[in-house]
Amino acid sequence: MRGAPETISLIRPRSAAEAVRAFARRPEAVPLAGGTDFMVGWNAGVWNHAVVLDLSQIREWTAIKPLRRGVRVGALATHGRLLRHPLVRGRLPLLAQACAVIGGVAIQNRGTLAGNIANASPAGDTFPPLAVYEALVHTVSARGRRTVRFLEVFAGVKKTWLEPSELIEAVEVPFPRRPPARQMFRKVGTRAAQALSKTVAAGLLWRTRDGRVEELRFALGSMAPTVRRLPKVEAFVAGRKTTPAVVEQACRLLDEEVSPIDDVRSTAEYRMHVSRNLLRSFLVERA
Amino acid sequence: MLRLTVNGKGRSVKGHPFKRLLDVLREDFGLTGTKEGCGEGECGACTVLLDGEVANSCLIPVCQVAGRRVETVESLGTPERLSVLQRAFLADGAAQCGICTPGMLMTSWAWVRGGGSADPAAIRDLLAGNLCRCTGYQHIVDAVADAVRERKRAAPRAGRRKRRR
Numbered sequence: 001m002r003g004a005p006e007t008i009s010l011i012r013p014r015s016a017a018e019a020v021r022a023f024a025r026r027p028e029a030v031p032l033a034g035g036t037d038f039m040v041g042w043n044a045g046v047w048n049h050a051v052v053l054d055l056s057q058i059r060e061w062t063a064i065k066p067l068r069r070g071v072r073v074g075a076l077a078t079h080g081r082l083l084r085h086p087l088v089r090g091r092l093p094l095l096a097q098a099c100a101v102i103g104g105v106a107i108q109n110r111g112t113l114a115g116n117i118a119n120a121s122p123a124g125d126t127f128p129p130l131a132v133y134e135a136l137v138h139t140v141s142a143r144g145r146r147t148v149r150f151l152e153v154f155a156g157v158k159k160t161w162l163e164p165s166e167l168i169e170a171v172e173v174p175f176p177r178r179p180p181a182r183q184m185f186r187k188v189g190t191r192a193a194q195a196l197s198k199t200v201a202a203g204l205l206w207r208t209r210d211g212r213v214e215e216l217r218f219a220l221g222s223m224a225p226t227v228r229r230l231p232k233v234e235a236f237v238a239g240r241k242t243t244p245a246v247v248e249q250a251c252r253l254l255d256e257e258v259s260p261i262d263d264v265r266s267t268a269e270y271r272m273h274v275s276r277n278l279l280r281s282f283l284v285e286r287a
Numbered sequence: 288m289l290r291l292t293v294n295g296k297g298r299s300v301k302g303h304p305f306k307r308l309l310d311v312l313r314e315d316f317g318l319t320g321t322k323e324g325c326g327e328g329e330c331g332a333c334t335v336l337l338d339g340e341v342a343n344s345c346l347i348p349v350c351q352v353a354g355r356r357v358e359t360v361e362s363l364g365t366p367e368r369l370s371v372l373q374r375a376f377l378a379d380g381a382a383q384c385g386i387c388t389p390g391m392l393m394t395s396w397a398w399v400r401g402g403g404s405a406d407p408a409a410i411r412d413l414l415a416g417n418l419c420r421c422t423g424y425q426h427i428v429d430a431v432a433d434a435v436r437e438r439k440r441a442a443p444r445a446g447r448r449k450r451r452r
Contacts, residue, residue, distance in 0.1 A: 003305075005302075036346055040326075042348075104417070106341045106343045106394070
């Protein structure tokens, strides 16, 4: 079965206000941004007879705006534009690195950060960076505007807590208060690009003057139904020096905070092993 | 009616606004250089340039390109007058069965035209979304690198253009 255009109802709002009104009238509509996920299903015929709310004409949602302490990424800003944006590259390098390994160039140029969030895949490559930068998701609906903490958007595999007729209008990514002593983004997939991740990690670490960990933020994707920060690991490491014993205990605590599965891309055991190694390599001092 | 620019010419789309750009190009405009491979955005055979940027035409409903600029492989050159990139593909034996070639050419053309580098690792990274099952990629990477060098020789200022890919 293929996508059959004549079966769908297509709504094409020209502004955010129009989109909000249209979505309130047709809550069953499927919002469409860059289409890099939706169109795959479309081509297989799974969206025939759907109501499609095409957001692509909403000019005001395309901007990437500098804020005093962060960046406001409009809902239609693509991964390609993010990874080329000087402020994102300079101040949010983990996000830029994640955007550079999403699909290939053609996917980066079409797929949007907000669309990826709304899609809520457990394997979203930008999600660990957004989790450690503690991003905020701004939504809009006929009932008004809301701001939701990034991690609180996700309800499960491909499920969000977005309400009926609610749209993401922007994602706000704050800059770290001060430059971290260490930072890391790593995606482990079957090949470097164009593959979904087996595990994907982002870390930020700040130190005190006497060499202790002041704060650790560490997040893993593809390791649970939704992206996870590791609060037990983070709390354990804080205030300590990253001695071999501390690092090993942190790696043991990681097991309690994620619940990977066996699937077509990898096994739970492999994912766990590699994720521990990623945490270890992030924490261990290199000469 | 929906209007767009294809290879420099204004065109209008009479069919359904949710028809895929790929199908509009091939069926309505007769531009069959753009191929369908996987229909899932994995293989890159359907790659075109949209406002100068690399995109998969199998993942774009044509309503999303209203008023925008599309370039297909037909815009690169003619059999009598090949572009620098097409000449390099020919000289390096960068095509075998040919299904991936239009997509390879379009992704590479955005790179070559935008002043991308001849570094083989960067070119492999660029072409990660374009799959070829025949050549083993080496000849394709060589051809893109040769085209980059050739273009820089011919127009040394080309590299100054803002890089898009």
